[in-house]
Amino acid sequence: MTSPQNRTRGGESAPSGCADVMLGLLLFALDAGIALLIAFGLAMRGWGRQLDLGSSGRPPAMDWAPTLWLGGLTLAVTLVAVALARGKWPWAAGFQFLAAAFLCVVTLLATHTEWEHTHPEPAPGRPPAPSVGCRSGGDNSECADIGG
Numbered sequence: 001m002t003s004p005q006n007r008t009r010g011g012e013s014a015p016s017g018c019a020d021v022m023l024g025l026l027l028f029a030l031d032a033g034i035a036l037l038i039a040f041g042l043a044m045r046g047w048g049r050q051l052d053l054g055s056s057g058r059p060p061a062m063d064w065a066p067t068l069w070l071g072g073l074t075l076a077v078t079l080v081a082v083a084l085a086r087g088k089w090p091w092a093a094g095f096q097f098l099a100a101a102f103l104c105v106v107t108l109l110a111t112h113t114e115w116e117h118t119h120p121e122p123a124p125g126r127p128p129a130p131s132v133g134c135r136s137g138g139d140n141s142e143c144a145d146i147g148g
Helices: 016-054 066-088 090-118
Strands: none
Touching: 016 066, 016 090, 066 090
């Protein structure tokens, strides 16, 4: 039988503090394990991709796999956190929200890193190509400073 202090307004009993914290830690460890498996798989995938580069002179296309995998895990952890919060497990929900925030940062960093990998900076010392040529109608000496 539950004591009156553990009852909520709906008549349901609230979880004890110890069970709440232990569930939070267990789910946090599970999230970390899944994230490490995803990171290992993506690292092996990126390692194989890196060996295949070098043949063409142009940068590779953007790989969306890290963003999609990590974003999917972030969404799943967030949904579990919301379900725990609605189920009156505040500590477990708090651990899940912290894990979701950390995974969101990791997802954004992975996406940014992939973006930088596929969009390298131009070579130093070479000016960027002009976007608009000389339209004055004059001779070539007027347009020499913009490359036209």
